[in-house]
Amino acid sequence: MAAAAQRLVAAVVVLVACLALPAARGLNITAMLNGYPDYKMFNKYLSETKVCDEINARESITLLVLGDGPMSTLVLDADQSLAGIKNALRLHAILDYFDPKKIRGLPDADTMTDTLYQAGGDAAGKMGNVKISTLDTGKIAFASANPGGKYEATMVKAIKQMPYKLSIMEISAPIEFDGLFDTPSATNLTRLLEKAGCKRFASLITSTGVLKTFEDAMDKGLTLFAPNDDAFDAKGAPDVKKMPSADLVTLLKYHALPSYNPKPTLKTVSRAMRTLASTASGKYNITVDTRGDAVTLNTGVDKSRVAATRHRRHAGVLHTVDNLLMPVELFGEGPAAAPSPGRSGARPVAVGRGRGLRRRRRRPTRRRSRRITRK
Missing domain, CATH: 2.30.180.10 (FAS1 domain)
Known part of the structure; x- marks a missing residue:
């Protein structure tokens, strides 16, 4: 009887879970x-x-x-x-x-x-x-x-x-009014960035010429992840004044996607996304992680949450982020998680011959990458 009761309870739990699925989705x-x-x-x-x-x-x-x-x-x-x-x-x-x-x-x-x-x-x-x-x-x-x-x-x-x-x-017919289809010819992007507390980012894209790239992209679709001013002074942030100009341009372009992605769209993404810095071989992509209502950007070096949406209009959207987005191609991989005991992933190498041979573990090779000085 006890076993039958347990089976009945388990069946009810499964049924309730199944009925709850559509609402969760x-x-x-x-x-x-x-x-x-x-x-x-x-x-x-x-x-x-x-x-x-x-x-x-x-x-x-x-x-x-x-x-x-x-x-x-x-x-x-x-x-x-x-x-x-x-x-x-x-x-x-x-x-x-x-x-x-x-x-x-x-x-x-x-x-x-x-x-x-x-x-x-x-x-x-x-x-x-x-x-x-x-x-x-x-x-x-x-x-x-x-x-x-x-x-x-x-x-x-x-x-x-x-x-x-x-x-x-x-x-039976579309709802329209005069002016519904009007769109602005241009948006003052630097002014929007300054109002959002991203003055240093605005200054950098202006001085490097990346601003023109962003403005041209807005006609077809642009998602901008703008780091706030404090992000440039955070621990581990690169010293942008010492970066080669080509690398700085790449870093700035890495903060933008060539498509319109408001937060509801980002929450549906489960793959790497192309940035304006991305190459045909898939370098300089960025990964979006979602948990509940929180959206986090993962570069492979660090992570940064999407703090707020400051502007959303037509084909362009401006999100602010707490940290600089540092691509692994420029800054190397972030610190790896500590391996579990006995599961380091290193391949054992035999030393000696016959029975009772000693085994040592070969050190994993380190991936070489160009690194830029961080604070």
Whole structure:
């Protein structure tokens, strides 16, 4: 009887663990939409703009999707600009749960809702909001909060609802307003860095000419990991004043990725990522480690946490880090962990002949690498 009871308890524990898995894994909006071929283009741009990662990171969201026809209209209205399309997709992601039943029960004729676009700080005033209403015809309709915005987008059908977490509804037309697709021609990167407490990094990229490289990359996508001013005085940090100019340029480029990666995207990465210093042979890559909400960058020499996101706009994002990111190709490998007793990994070498031969361990060869003086 005792054994049977133990087996029953074990089975219940396994069942509870299995039921808990979906909640732990969270959303994967692109995987959900893969089962609906009518939204192939919408899903494609969710991935290309990384808006999918922002959606997946939310605890409660309503996504207004477009079929391929209306989505083609949106792409043309944006002049095929990925930054403009990104603005529009974020406008179609409402930061609350709404299903048809909830909408029909709303007391006001016009209910204002926040969106990813409004939350990102790119909208002027409340222009990034979306208003919801039930028309006299009984149709559920959506419009921009722009004064005079007309209800031209109506609900076609409810696609998927996960109460209080996710609602996906198809709408008949894109929600747009004048200025939605406008993107700045340039961003004053040095000013952003100085405001973020990274004045020394800003000065270095300016004096070395790396600033121009970063600015050119922002058109296609740039993720910048900017060390704060204290990072340059930290123990073990290199003396940048004594570094050869070519090595200093490489070090600075190592602090940037040639793609747009907000924190929700970084949390999904489980591989080495290319930096602006990376070579075709895979040198100067960086590894991202995630634990809970914390994101850590591993260079092979040291680690640094992503402290804060100071700026996120269109194709560029600025994160601050606590330490300089030192690539192993310039500074050699970091200290290895102490080996476990009896498992040093060294290959035993026989000395002498016959029985009772003595065995000694051959010292592991050390990898030679160019080292730069550190403090």
